[in-house]
Amino acid sequence: MIERRKSRIEGWGVFATQPINKNKRIVTYDGEKIPNKVSLDREDRYLKKGHIWCFKLNRLYVRDAAVGGNIARYVNHSCTPNCYTMVKGDTIWIIAARNIRKGEELTYDYSTDGPGHIRCQCSPGCTVML
Ligand SMILES: C[S@@+](CC[C@H](N)C(=O)[O-])C[C@H]1O[C@@H](n2cnc3c(N)ncnc32)[C@H](O)[C@@H]1O
Numbered sequence: 001m002i003e004r005r006k007s008r009i010e011g012w013g014v015f016a017t018q019p020i021n022k023n024k025r026i027v028t029y030d031g032e033k034i035p036n037k038v039s040l041d042r043e044d045r046y047l048k049k050g051h052i053w054c055f056k057l058n059r060l061y062v063r064d065a066a067v068g069g070n071i072a073r074y075v076n077h078s079c080t081p082n083c084y085t086m087v088k089g090d091t092i093w094i095i096a097a098r099n100i101r102k103g104e105e106l107t108y109d110y111s112t113d114g115p116g117h118i119r120c121q122c123s124p125g126c127t128v129m130l
């Protein structure tokens, strides 16, 4: 249903290899489950290299896709995304927010908090900081 290819947004991206229906659970965001406190150090380290790999599961835990991540780690952010995420227990799902055409790049809103370090390139005029 999906594959990794070079993205027009940044680096690698994930693309639909067939039409995907709205609300389809596409893929889980895998990665090592670590406590928030451990994640803070790692996030700093990753950000220094311009990377965001940590996805908040809940108040206490984070999934770090840099360790044990799957293809979902290559899904880029967009301010007008075609996917959304849902946390169910320990599992993070990436889900189609609308019908997605074959060949479209999958994106979701990273909803990053704190001071932004990476300028969003989802569209030419975007000024959001991730
Ligand atoms: C989870 S990875 C996504 C895959 C990434 N494109 C790659 O090649 O590894 C997150 C990183 O992708 C980049 N990225 C994702 N969405 C972006 C966006 N809208 N604008 C600029 N960079 C983005 C940032 O460098 C971010 O740290």
Ligand SMILES: [Zn+2]
Binding pocket: 078, 079, 080, 120, 121, 122, 123, 126, 127, 128
């Ligand atoms: Zn943007």
